[in-house]
Amino acid sequence: MVAALQTRAGVMLLAVIILLLPLVLPSPFYFRIATLVFIFALAVLGLNLLMGFAGQVSLGHAGFFGIGAYAVAVGPTHWGIPSWAALILGAVAAGLLAFLVGRPILRLRGHYLAVATLGMGLLIAMVLTNEAQLTGGPDGMPVPRLDLFGWRVRGAMPWYWVSGVTLAIAAWLAANLLDSPTGRALRAIHDSETAASVLGIDLARYKLTAFVLSAVYGAIAGAYLALFDGLVTPATAGFLRSIEFVSMAVLGGLGSILGSVVGATLLVVLPQALTVFHDYEHIVLGLIMIVFMVFLRAGIVPSLAALAVRRKP
Amino acid sequence: MPEFLQFLASGLTVGAIYALVALGFTLIYNASDVINFAQGEFVMLGGMVTVFATAAGVPLPLAALIAIVATVLVGLALHRFAIAPARGASAVTLIIITIGASILLRGLAAVIFDKRFHSLPPIAGNKPLLVGGAAILPQSIIVLAATAVIVVLLWALMTRTLIGKALLATAANRLAARLVGIDTGRMVGLSFVVSAAIGAIGGILVTPITLTSYDVGTLLALKGFAAAMLGGMGSPLGAVLGGLIVGLLEAFGAGYVSSAYKDAIAFLVILDVLFVMPHGLFGRAGVERV
Numbered sequence: 001m002v003a004a005l006q007t008r009a010g011v012m013l014l015a016v017i018i019l020l021l022p023l024v025l026p027s028p029f030y031f032r033i034a035t036l037v038f039i040f041a042l043a044v045l046g047l048n049l050l051m052g053f054a055g056q057v058s059l060g061h062a063g064f065f066g067i068g069a070y071a072v073a074v075g076p077t078h079w080g081i082p083s084w085a086a087l088i089l090g091a092v093a094a095g096l097l098a099f100l101v102g103r104p105i106l107r108l109r110g111h112y113l114a115v116a117t118l119g120m121g122l123l124i125a126m127v128l129t130n131e132a133q134l135t136g137g138p139d140g141m142p143v144p145r146l147d148l149f150g151w152r153v154r155g156a157m158p159w160y161w162v163s164g165v166t167l168a169i170a171a172w173l174a175a176n177l178l179d180s181p182t183g184r185a186l187r188a189i190h191d192s193e194t195a196a197s198v199l200g201i202d203l204a205r206y207k208l209t210a211f212v213l214s215a216v217y218g219a220i221a222g223a224y225l226a227l228f229d230g231l232v233t234p235a236t237a238g239f240l241r242s243i244e245f246v247s248m249a250v251l252g253g254l255g256s257i258l259g260s261v262v263g264a265t266l267l268v269v270l271p272q273a274l275t276v277f278h279d280y281e282h283i284v285l286g287l288i289m290i291v292f293m294v295f296l297r298a299g300i301v302p303s304l305a306a307l308a309v310r311r312k313p
Numbered sequence: 314m315p316e317f318l319q320f321l322a323s324g325l326t327v328g329a330i331y332a333l334v335a336l337g338f339t340l341i342y343n344a345s346d347v348i349n350f351a352q353g354e355f356v357m358l359g360g361m362v363t364v365f366a367t368a369a370g371v372p373l374p375l376a377a378l379i380a381i382v383a384t385v386l387v388g389l390a391l392h393r394f395a396i397a398p399a400r401g402a403s404a405v406t407l408i409i410i411t412i413g414a415s416i417l418l419r420g421l422a423a424v425i426f427d428k429r430f431h432s433l434p435p436i437a438g439n440k441p442l443l444v445g446g447a448a449i450l451p452q453s454i455i456v457l458a459a460t461a462v463i464v465v466l467l468w469a470l471m472t473r474t475l476i477g478k479a480l481l482a483t484a485a486n487r488l489a490a491r492l493v494g495i496d497t498g499r500m501v502g503l504s505f506v507v508s509a510a511i512g513a514i515g516g517i518l519v520t521p522i523t524l525t526s527y528d529v530g531t532l533l534a535l536k537g538f539a540a541a542m543l544g545g546m547g548s549p550l551g552a553v554l555g556g557l558i559v560g561l562l563e564a565f566g567a568g569y570v571s572s573a574y575k576d577a578i579a580f581l582v583i584l585d586v587l588f589v590m591p592h593g594l595f596g597r598a599g600v601e602r603v
Binding site: 051057104105107108109110111112114115116118119120122123126129130239240243246247250251254279280281282283284285286287288289290293294297298 | 348395398399402403404405406407408409410412413414415416417418419420421423424531535538539542543546573574576577580581583584587588591592593596
């Protein structure tokens with residue numbers, strides 16, 4: 001109950017921040033960064049449903065991200081599908097793939113699941129790289145702009161609102177899900193799979209639900225990034241991107257909706273801020289990741305929340 | 314037939330390096346449950362330090378020694394300043410720490426060395442040996458032989474020495490190991506030392522064949538991790554076999570099926586094996602206590 005209240009409060013806080021942030025952002029450049037944060041947070045939120053709540057590791061999340069991104073690139077360019085329909089089709093395709101692959105893959109546990117999802121992500125990235133007549137190969141391809149019933153969505157400002165509102169809705173949906181029997185089942189699985197199955201929880205079904213949901217979140221985020229950037233490359237779906245998502249989820253805090261946003265913010269904003277260090281950028285980034293994880297082991301948001309609770313008498 | 318032999322030779326050579334990386338993963342995992350994603354950076358450091366030491370005029374054997382010592386020091390520092398302070402943290406937290414360490418080491422290598430590709434002169438010359446119509450580089454044979462020697466030495470260390478037995482005890486049951494007086498923290502440190510040394514040796518040996526640069530570690534870590542899982546996490550024998558199998562799959566896949574999809578073939582086989590054997594070829598099924 002308390003946890004549910006905290007999650008709700010987190011979602012409210014997020015919505016307020018999205019609403020008020022434009023008042024303090026000084027230039028389109030900052031809107032661009034904020035949009036990127038929202039898009040990555042959306043993908044990480046999906047991953048967090050799987051990792052933080054159901055306790056299943058995925059090193060292939062970028063594969064679904066890539067499917068969404070390439071759907072809005074390939075669909076309109078080659079088959080004349082409108083961008084918004086391609087976005088939905090991409091999300092459905094990613095969900096369907098997760099559904100089909102999920103059953104066999106999710107029987108694996110821990111690191112074995114990690115390597116299986118890693119393989120799945122690599123296979124997706126490889127198809128995107130090698131089917132060059134469709135995807136433009138290693139160089140990627142341009143993405144037509146999103147046209148929403150006559151409104152041409154382009155530039156940082158409109159995308160700020162599209163991605164911000166989507167993120168708020170996605171967070172709200174995730175919070176509701178967690179407070180439902182499904183959410184409680186997922187958390188039980190996270191704590192102990194054996195205990196959960198003894199209690200009569202259908203492990204395979206709930207894990208699959210979380211996997212499909214995470215894929216759909218990832219695909220929508222990928223489509224947004226492609227439409228926002230106007231360009232996709234196979235790196236969108238690459239292994240490094242998957243690692244980036246996992247890092248964001250863990251840094252921010254597994255099992256915390258607000259944590260997904262904080263983790264995404266940190267790893268999107270830091271590299272931008274660290275460009276002042278030029279060649280030393282990666283050194284500083286690596287150090288920050290180590291220091292944060294050593295001192296805030298449960299992730300930034302849960303660790304700080306625990307500290308705040310302990311401070312109170 | 315010559316084609317087959319050619320693919321076999323290149324598959325075994327690459328596979329041997331994957332095997333060394335997988336072995337490094339396994340050693341550290343056994344001692345500490347940490348999946349060390351900076352393992353690939355050990356391989357990179359071995360190659361890069363040797364390249365730059367020889368460029369500075371140090372003779373090759375001495376340069377190789379310097380590289381191994383430097384990599385071991387890095388491994389020790391990684392343990393001392395990043396892993397040990399986070400003792401007791403969850404597995405996924407520790408993984409992110411090693412990913413941070415791998416980014417850090419890559420960044421350091423790019424600054425201290427450079428971002429170009431480098432090679433080393435092969436130890437036994439460039440003249441390929443003709444075996445059954447296939448051209449095999451002498452360096453390939455050296456890589457395979459060195460891998461075999463490392464595996465045998467490691468086996469001897471584990472089963473014939475007190476330190477090795479303490480390491481095995483730590484892997485089997487940390488609490489019980491502590492109760493019989495084994496300094497398990499030191500054993501985890503030792504596993505980092507041995508893994509770093511193995512990685513560095515692999516990097517030095519393979520550089521004449523595959524070249525090296527500051528960012529070769531990521532792909533090696535990925536392949537080595539896959540190999541370790543294929544073999545069954547925690548099994549040194551599984552790690553070596555897993556590495557060789559992944560290398561062979563890649564070489565034969567690239568040769569007979571499609572070079573663009575060679576990694577796909579390796580991973581499809583790994584996925585199929587895991588579906589049938591969810592704990593890899595030699596892994597043991599764990600029991601979850603409630």
